[in-house]
Amino acid sequence: MGYIIDEKMTTSPPMLKLDHISPQHVELIISGTWSLYQPSPELDPLIQPLTAAPPAQLSVNCDALARWDTTVLAVVVALSRLCQQHNIQFETAGLPAGLKALLVMAEQGGRAATAEPKHPTPSFLHRSGLDFIDLARSTGEMMAFLGEGMLALLRLLQGRAQFSRADLWLIIQDSGADALPIVSLVSFLVGMILAYIGDQQLAQFGARIYVADLVALAMVIQMGALITAIVMAGRTGAAFAAQLGTMQVNEEIDALRTLGIAPMEYLVLPRMLALILMTPLLAIYANVLGMLGGAMVGTLVGGLNLNAYLGATQAVLAWNHIAQGLISATVYGAIIAASGCLRGLQCGRNAQAVGQATTSAVVTAIVFIVLAAAVLTILFDAVGLS
Amino acid sequence: MTQNLSSTTEPLVRIRGLVFCREQRVIFDGIDIDIAQGKITAIMGPSGTGKTTLLKLIGGQLLPDAGSIEVAGDNVHQLKQRPLYRLRQRMGVLFQSGALLTDLSVFENVAFPLREHHRRLPESIVRRLVLMKLEAVGLRGAVALMPNALSGGMARRVALARAMVLDPMLMLYDEPFTGQDPISMGVLMRLIHQLNDASAMTSILVSHDVNETLQIADYLYLIADGQVMAHGTPQQIAATASPWVDQFIHGKPDGPVQYHYPAPARENDFYH
Numbered sequence: 001m002g003y004i005i006d007e008k009m010t011t012s013p014p015m016l017k018l019d020h021i022s023p024q025h026v027e028l029i030i031s032g033t034w035s036l037y038q039p040s041p042e043l044d045p046l047i048q049p050l051t052a053a054p055p056a057q058l059s060v061n062c063d064a065l066a067r068w069d070t071t072v073l074a075v076v077v078a079l080s081r082l083c084q085q086h087n088i089q090f091e092t093a094g095l096p097a098g099l100k101a102l103l104v105m106a107e108q109g110g111r112a113a114t115a116e117p118k119h120p121t122p123s124f125l126h127r128s129g130l131d132f133i134d135l136a137r138s139t140g141e142m143m144a145f146l147g148e149g150m151l152a153l154l155r156l157l158q159g160r161a162q163f164s165r166a167d168l169w170l171i172i173q174d175s176g177a178d179a180l181p182i183v184s185l186v187s188f189l190v191g192m193i194l195a196y197i198g199d200q201q202l203a204q205f206g207a208r209i210y211v212a213d214l215v216a217l218a219m220v221i222q223m224g225a226l227i228t229a230i231v232m233a234g235r236t237g238a239a240f241a242a243q244l245g246t247m248q249v250n251e252e253i254d255a256l257r258t259l260g261i262a263p264m265e266y267l268v269l270p271r272m273l274a275l276i277l278m279t280p281l282l283a284i285y286a287n288v289l290g291m292l293g294g295a296m297v298g299t300l301v302g303g304l305n306l307n308a309y310l311g312a313t314q315a316v317l318a319w320n321h322i323a324q325g326l327i328s329a330t331v332y333g334a335i336i337a338a339s340g341c342l343r344g345l346q347c348g349r350n351a352q353a354v355g356q357a358t359t360s361a362v363v364t365a366i367v368f369i370v371l372a373a374a375v376l377t378i379l380f381d382a383v384g385l386s
Numbered sequence: 387m388t389q390n391l392s393s394t395t396e397p398l399v400r401i402r403g404l405v406f407c408r409e410q411r412v413i414f415d416g417i418d419i420d421i422a423q424g425k426i427t428a429i430m431g432p433s434g435t436g437k438t439t440l441l442k443l444i445g446g447q448l449l450p451d452a453g454s455i456e457v458a459g460d461n462v463h464q465l466k467q468r469p470l471y472r473l474r475q476r477m478g479v480l481f482q483s484g485a486l487l488t489d490l491s492v493f494e495n496v497a498f499p500l501r502e503h504h505r506r507l508p509e510s511i512v513r514r515l516v517l518m519k520l521e522a523v524g525l526r527g528a529v530a531l532m533p534n535a536l537s538g539g540m541a542r543r544v545a546l547a548r549a550m551v552l553d554p555m556l557m558l559y560d561e562p563f564t565g566q567d568p569i570s571m572g573v574l575m576r577l578i579h580q581l582n583d584a585s586a587m588t589s590i591l592v593s594h595d596v597n598e599t600l601q602i603a604d605y606l607y608l609i610a611d612g613q614v615m616a617h618g619t620p621q622q623i624a625a626t627a628s629p630w631v632d633q634f635i636h637g638k639p640d641g642p643v644q645y646h647y648p649a650p651a652r653e654n655d656f657y658h
Binding site: 250251252254255257258259261262 | 479488499549
């Protein structure tokens with residue numbers, strides 16, 4: 001008897017058998033080797049014969065029980081319960097000493113039973129409602145956070161903020177210069193795609209030269225800023241959330257607060273400032289590369305003269321277009337930094353939460369970039385910039 | 387040295403009728419605590435009773451639902467941001483994990499509060515202050531290491547040096563003994579005691595390590611289920627007849643505190 005150490009030691013199969021000694025007394029014979037490594041018999045076939053005519057007493061005979069583990073306990077516990085329900089006296093004397101002790105532990109009372117919470121699957125309407133409430137709440141949080149950021153910026157201008165200039169330069173390098181390759185690639189390709197689609201349509205009207213106008217206006221007014229913003233959201237916004245989230249997990253942010261340093265000024269402000277400065281610069285760069293991509297397709301596929309293409313580009317662009325793009329990029333930069341930092345600071349205290357914060361930062365940033373793009377378009381129209 | 391009379395009678399931290407709820411759960415249900423000046427006061431209780439939460443409330447990192455916390459006469463939760471951050475500079479906190487800034491060396495971690503709050507301090511003074519504090523915790527030799535090269539006990543001592551570098555009037559220790567080997571436990575106990583006595587600091591020690599805490603605390607508060615279950619000097623606590631205190635201090639499995647977490651009826655889980 002005892003616990004099984006090696007599954008190969010199993011010899012006789014586990015068996016359960018009822019022995020009707022008298023109408024009043026039934027004996028359950030548990031025999032063989034009981035182990036998790038081999039199937040053990042179910043109690044179910046015994047329930048019917050036992051409860052059809054319940055005896056006064058049920059005893060257990062373990063004489064032929066070889067080795068056992070808690071699989072046999074599961075049967076004994078269920079049996080004990082069954083006896084309780086049918087007023088059968090359950091005699092445990094026949095159980096091995098170890099099993100008796102385990103039975104006592106298994107039956108030991110806990111605190112008063114509480115109902116288990118139910119988690120019904122929410123309906124589609126329910127979930128959309130929750131998502132909408134979620135969106136409304138994040139809008140409020142983002143607004144409050146951006147506002148706090150602006151107040152911190154004001155304190156910085158007054159020279160009263162706890163601000164590390166070294167950190168600012170590092171973040172500027174990380175989010176600005178280091179982002180050039182990916183921004184180049186994406187904007188060059190987008191410029192090419194725009195030109196290619198435009199070329200196919202405009203060729204039908206013999207207006208191929210307007211490909212230059214199309215690419216220039218699309219890139220400068222909206223696409224350049226938008227592409228940069230989405231790349232930055234995935235690259236830098238996620239990094240901010242992960243950095244601050246990890247600091248939150250390590251209690252570093254608590255430590256900063258208790259050292260009398262406001263995370264808003266020390267951590268958020270340099271990040272916000274870096275992106276407010278860098279996103280417009282990257283957007284200008286993206287515009288140029290996009291137009292170059294367009295020029296490549298326009299000349300190679302559309303057969304346009306490069307000088308004609310560049311001349312048309314130059315002719316169509318006006319300052320108001322560039323202003324729209326730059327203002328948009330600045331706003332997007334603030335949104336990316338705010339969503340990254342906000343989700344990082346809201347991060348829970350475990351590793352999984354850092355992952356969630358990162359995802360959430362990117363999703364929040366992209367949702368608000370698209371919303372801001374819509375609002376800005378209306379605003380530009382209203383003030384006559386477009 | 388002359389002892390200021392009022393300082394021995396007026397508590398440095400005064401908590402009155404503190405209520406704090408987290409989602410649906412009541413963490414504190416109207417507790418009163420006085421922290422005497424210049425003493426080590428321990429706040430003890432089983433895990434999950436909100437001891438760390440209490441430290442965060444004292445530091446103004448969380449807002450209570452009712453009641454007040456006064457530190458040195460100021461109601462922490464009515465202070466504006468600037469005065470609150472100034473008050474926090476006078477409080478040192480030792481976190482369970484140490485919470486060192488991972489991208490700064492040991493030296494820079496300890497120097498960090500000095501550099502942030504006293505920007506005009508000459509580098510030579512910063513250096514001397516940092517090395518002095520590190521010497522006090524026995525880690526002057528580790529000055530160039532990065533936090534990831536430190537053992538848990540060393541990280542906690544560096545964090546202690548950082549928490550003291552601004553010479554706080556109030557030190558808050560969050561579970562300083564958890565997960566320490568017996569030697570670093572002894573070192574920390576001696577440090578906390580010496581620092582408190584040498585610099586006329588007031589210390590609040592949150593812990594559930596009964597033996598260590600009973601040895602160094604001047605006064606104890608036992609909290610459970612949102613209530614102060616008992617308070618007094620270690621002698622008074624040891625002599626308390628309350629079954630709860632007896633169970634907690636002696637680590638008995640049976641008593642008012644149940645071993646089983648509330649569960650659904652056993653029938654649902656074991657029998658079918």
